[in-house]
Amino acid sequence: MSALLSIEGLGIGFGGIRAVNDVSFSVRPGEILSVIGPNGAGKTTLFNMISGVYRPDTGRVVLDGEDVTAIEPHLLARRGLSRTFQNLQIFQSMTVLDNAVAGYHLRESGSVLADLFSLPASRRRAREAREGARALLARVGLDRAAEREAGNLSYGALKRLEIARALALNPKVLLLDEPAAGCNAVETEEIDQLIAEVARSGVAILLVEHDMKMVMRISNHIVVLDHGEKIAEGDPATVSQNPAVIAAYLGSEEAAHADG
Ligand SMILES: Nc1ncnc2c1ncn2[C@@H]1O[C@H](COP(=O)(O)OP(=O)(O)OP(=O)(O)O)[C@@H](O)[C@H]1O
Ligand SMILES: [Mg+2]
Secondary structure, eight states: OOOOEEEEEEEEEETTTEEEEEEEEEEEOOEEEEEEEEEESSSSHHHHHTTTOOOOOOOEETTTTTEOOOOOOHHHTTTTTEEOOOSSSOTTSSSSHHHHHHHHTTTOOOOOHHHTTOOOOHHHHHHHHHHHHHHHHTTTTOOOOOOOOOOOOOOOHHHHHHHHHHHHHHHEEEEEEEEEOOOHHHHHHHHHHHHHHHHHHTTTEEESSHHHHHHHOOEEEEEEETTEEEEEOOOHHHHHHHHHHHHHHHHHHHHHHHHH
């Protein structure tokens, strides 16, 4: 199958520093592609360019054959590219169900007037959103927590709720920035299985994750960034034995020891 999302020569600088420089790769439907690299390598910045949060100063993002570079995030979401954030963006005081419902409202073109007068069309949409949200909660294993306040969930459950909300947009491509960060081994395993299930349904997954065991277990393809440059790519076995990759990680550990 051909590429669903292609990243072509993407780059961006902040005040003279190239945070990401000339990065290219592509991902196919159902594929799990991980972007790894030491802290500050440019992974989140790359995701921000792909999802329209930052405008790249070089290169293109091509989704389904169309140039979607720097299109606003909510418009990109309607075209099938959705994401989660490195820092949780859940409404803690709302119920789990309402958080999932909120995902549906992101994809509506939504007439404010129709909502004001609660016209039948908007009432029907609201009902469909609740039904869809319930189905999504079941998919991520949170159906029994639907009425609970989101702030009371365990960290792993919150991360799954965030994935559910991104899935409400019915994406073709899903970007996950550190979906297992802060999770224990059991929670990581649950997220791992959820990501694999989403990929099996045909969604292309772009994953940034520091948990190397998880990355090696579930990735079909890995792209390695260091100081904003792509230094390697390939399947997990090849990448994990690549001397440049090992050196980049060792180098970052030495820097961390020197700092501390
Ligand atoms: N808005 C910004 N303004 C200035 N510099 C930025 C901005 N966003 C990112 N950077 C810089 O770009 C570089 C890459 O940062 P980025 O957050 O993409 O790294 P990362 O690979 O996601 O790291 P981590 O693993 O710690 O999340 C860093 O040097 C960072 O300080
Ligand atoms: Mg990051």
